[in-house]
């Protein structure tokens with residue numbers, strides 16, 4: 001029996017961001033690919049990304065946008081500033097700010113690109129209002145805000161703050177309440193994982209959250225998650241019923257499923273990215289939560305870490321987030 005003490009908050013914050021970046025890079029070569037059916041054929045190593053002709057270990061838009069959001073929150077001492085967030089996303093899109101390839105933003109989602117063009121043209125609060133109205137449609141429920149939301153949970157001092165920051169960060173590009181609620185729930189789960197909640201407690205947290213949310217909650221997210229009444233029900237869900245598409249509820253469910261059915265970071269990461277389709281993003285969503293939960297970077301395979309590119313961008317942000325908690 002191990003007598004090691006549980007990881008502290010700085011270690012968990014670091015591992016969460018590393019988890020996001022590593023699983024993004026691990027999944028990126030599998031993005032747009034059909035699911036690998038035979039587990040003996042699973043991809044288990046960092047491969048070159050032929051989608052964007054990049055060598056192994058490059059994180060994509062998911063991590064770049066999370067880094068932009070993190071820098072915005074840090075620069076505002078943990079507060080939400082929608083125009084500062086949007087300005088950093090535009091800088092990423094135009095100049096490759098926070099990209100793993102100097103000067104080059106790649107893997108940009110449609111809705112993100114569309115909404116950012118409005119902020120580029122008119123960086124004013126009226127644009128936020130415009131985007132909130134224009135993109136508030138049922139078919140605009142991609143995973144573009146969920147994939148980057150992790151820093152909201154990492155900087156927050158209370159769970160309520162994590163939830164509020166997560167919700168508001170989604171509204172900048174993905175204002176539909178399904179996306180907003182997915183971000184809120186994810187931030188609540190990461191916040192609790194950072195403070196040592198068990199997997200059983202996290203599964204219960206989802207149930208409590210649904211119960212507490214009342215009528216206000218998006219009916220689709222309620223319907224999708226209500227089928228999981230306990231940790232065991234996640235663990236009994238067969239792989240063929242899990243979709244890893246870019247639809248926000250598919251991505252959230254796939255990431256949570258991989259987290260709940262496995263016992264190590266590495267096993268979960270391999271399980272989630274080999275679902276294929278939006279593999280890097282389901283990886284990123286899994287990696288942030290799993291990193292917070294396992295809590296020590298040693299949980300991430302060295303053979304993956306040594307391949308990671310531009311990891312100093314992650315190290316820098318982690319140091320700054322940690323200092324917000326001192």
Ligand SMILES: [Mg+2]
Nearest residue numbers: 060061062107
């Ligand atoms: Mg991506």
